[in-house]
Amino acid sequence: MSRSNPIRIKQWISRFIVGACDRGFAIYDRIHTLLKHPSIESVSTAELRASQLDGGKDSYVLVDVRSENEQAISRIPGAITAKDYETNRQSFSGRTIVPYCTVGGRSYLYARHLASLGIPTKNYRESILGWCKAGYVLESPTGFPTRNVHPYWRIFDIPADYEISKK
Numbered sequence: 001m002s003r004s005n006p007i008r009i010k011q012w013i014s015r016f017i018v019g020a021c022d023r024g025f026a027i028y029d030r031i032h033t034l035l036k037h038p039s040i041e042s043v044s045t046a047e048l049r050a051s052q053l054d055g056g057k058d059s060y061v062l063v064d065v066r067s068e069n070e071q072a073i074s075r076i077p078g079a080i081t082a083k084d085y086e087t088n089r090q091s092f093s094g095r096t097i098v099p100y101c102t103v104g105g106r107s108y109l110y111a112r113h114l115a116s117l118g119i120p121t122k123n124y125r126e127s128i129l130g131w132c133k134a135g136y137v138l139e140s141p142t143g144f145p146t147r148n149v150h151p152y153w154r155i156f157d158i159p160a161d162y163e164i165s166k167k
Contacts, residue, residue: 017103025108025125040111042125043098045134052078060098061085062124065110066150073150073165074138076100076131082110100124100131102151132162 033039043051043060051059062079064071071081082099085092097114099107104125114121124130131138132149140146148165151158158164 021103021105025105028108037112038115040108040115041122042104043122045124045126045130045136048076048098048124049134049136059095060122061092061095063097063099063110064101065099065106066101066128069166070102070150072141074140074146074148076128077137077139079139094120096120096122098122098124100127102128129158132159135159135161138162 048060048062052062062076063082063085064075064079065082079100085097097111097119098121099110099114100123101107104123104127107127108123108125111121111123126133128138128149129151137145138147138149140148147162149158149162150166151164
């Protein structure tokens with residue numbers, strides 16, 4: 001067995017898990033839509049990046065719904081934690097909230113919760129894995145650029161120019 005086979009197997013497993021999450025939450029969303037609940041739209045990495053570069057008052061409010069251990073390593077620049085959002089929810093009134101996590105599952109559930117409260121929301125389904133796949137820099141908790149990332153589960157395929165960290 002060559003050295004690259006374990007890497008390819010890991011990449012295949014990672015893609016399989018992400019794909020299964022995407023399909024599962026698409027079915028879950030379809031069921032909710034059939035029950036007359038609002039559908040949760042997704043935001044692509046390109047859309048999110050364009051919103052950040054625009055930076056106007058209409059830009060998305062990016063909310064990190066990952067665990068404190070994951071947040072202690074890095075975040076997508078400009079993101080706030082779900083705790084920060086919940087504490088100051090009124091200050092973001094009228095803006096679209098875009099939660100993210102690792103693969104889009106936890107963020108989808110949070111977006112669904114916000115939508116049930118009538119809050120405009122979209123899910124960043126690609127989440128931090130999509131951000132890293134696009135090659136964008138992350139931000140440390142103190143605001144410095146970093147390539148450290150907590151992938152939640154080491155099986156997830158992280159580009160080689162990022163450092164996997166866990167706390």
